[in-house]
Amino acid sequence: MAFSLDPWMAQHLQSVEQSLEGFLTLHAPAGSPWAAPEDLSQAMRYAVLDGGKRLRPLLVLAAFEAVRGAPASALDPAPMRAACAVELIHAYSLVHDDMPCMDNDVLRRGKPTVHVQFGQASALLAGDALQTLAFEVLTPLDDSVDPAVQARLCALLSRASGRVGMAGGQAIDLSSVGLALTEASLRHMHQLKTGALLQASVMMGAACGPASVATMQALEAFGQAIGLAFQVVDDVLDVTADSATLGKTAGKDADNDKPTYVSLMGLERSRAYAATLAGQAHAALQGSGLPDTSALAALAEMVVHRAH
């Protein structure tokens, strides 16, 4: 039976939104002194809900289904927790990246950025608390997720997010404004800044199910290829799309004199590179030994051919 991405996405996106909403709603016992302050909760919800492509959660769920060989269900809480945790990390990074001392951006997902809406102090705290919440979500206090899986998910997510992952890439990005990077340096920066978390999404989904070492290696290669492809396409879109389509400020990278794939290799070679990476991603899936990787393959296509 041919796989159709749209109904698969529609169903999973609904589950992801419901789960994110649930994790962002605090179920404190009535009269509990441990209530979260309302304005912090509001800023956190604003940063996460009603927006975002949810690419990372979809990758988690698709990878889980590929290794499990069956659709994810409510009986498998681990992959949905992993999916939401990755999205919370992504959301926190956007909140902090948009702040005046970083990219100083005012528009995100078609809405004012969190610091514009709530003030810088609240944006800083909301980002901090979203990062923490990701690890809360991965470690439920009931017995619903095998502790070994909890530990593995925390290990994967923390390493992809920190100094040798997303935060490290952001630091390189900051220090490279105005510099002429080599293609290798640019790729290294993006592997950390964007690639590590996309790759971790795939690995975390697979870590929720049974996967051989060979399968994990194939999915690691797949994740690396789509992680890079995502950024190449992002750089292309920054030049070719308008702000309304992107939901964020277009042309920002060029304005800020940031090195991009387009500035380094031009528009056409960047597009060709994205296609090459997509080919690498598909080859990795074919070498994975997994019987059905349709959803992962379709998501890879979406990454390369997206319009925003």
Next chain:
Amino acid sequence: MAFSLDPWMAQHLQSVEQSLEGFLTLHAPAGSPWAAPEDLSQAMRYAVLDGGKRLRPLLVLAAFEAVRGAPASALDPAPMRAACAVELIHAYSLVHDDMPCMDNDVLRRGKPTVHVQFGQASALLAGDALQTLAFEVLTPLDDSVDPAVQARLCALLSRASGRVGMAGGQAIDLSSVGLALTEASLRHMHQLKTGALLQASVMMGAACGPASVATMQALEAFGQAIGLAFQVVDDVLDVTADSATLGKTAGKDADNDKPTYVSLMGLERSRAYAATLAGQAHAALQGSGLPDTSALAALAEMVVHRAH
């Protein structure tokens, strides 16, 4: 044999410093593309090393030794990882709290604050990456720590740090500037902002060893009492000590019109309240059923009688 805190502290502080140094040094394989950017690493090290009382790590190790009934050794990697993880969370919170959009402080541990030394963007990223590093430290990729313990430590630390813990308390603190809080509201704010992480330090140490439910409850009560006592004493010192002794700017809370125990109940009643809380802490230890809680008791005394 009477317990003597000084040699115990000297020995454990040395181990903590060595371990923090180790965790902050990245052992990337030669030629690995996953190297952390040097300036991010520098800011992270600056924020953590060469300063700090290390009260939280000492509480972790003391609680572990109390439930284990023996000194912590290199054969128990879990408590030292827990100790360092808590300190990394504490360090990240200081970096972000000191930023201009928060407390705007320029002096910390007798040195320029991170944003003064490295700039705001680096301070933001270093804080973010220190938080992530805490969860990396709790989830070693080798088999040195039981995965169930890893999961439990991540669960405890994330809940103490996030929206219903430290970050939530910081948000309440921010929104209460200039307000006349009741004693209950002030206590609630501090239970979140400072108390939760101090309490979690005790719980995490105990979670590394065998502890009955009754023991955990007693240690929870102990942790709550010293968490509050710490903040009451902090407020007293903010009024009575000078900046050189504190290693940070004294009188800051009053200048910022922040509600404190001293502003609410006066100096003498604040001191009496700290003594009451110390009594509660000792009572909890006596009810814990643990044969030797000398180190925990001595740390509680230190919290109340410290000069900085």
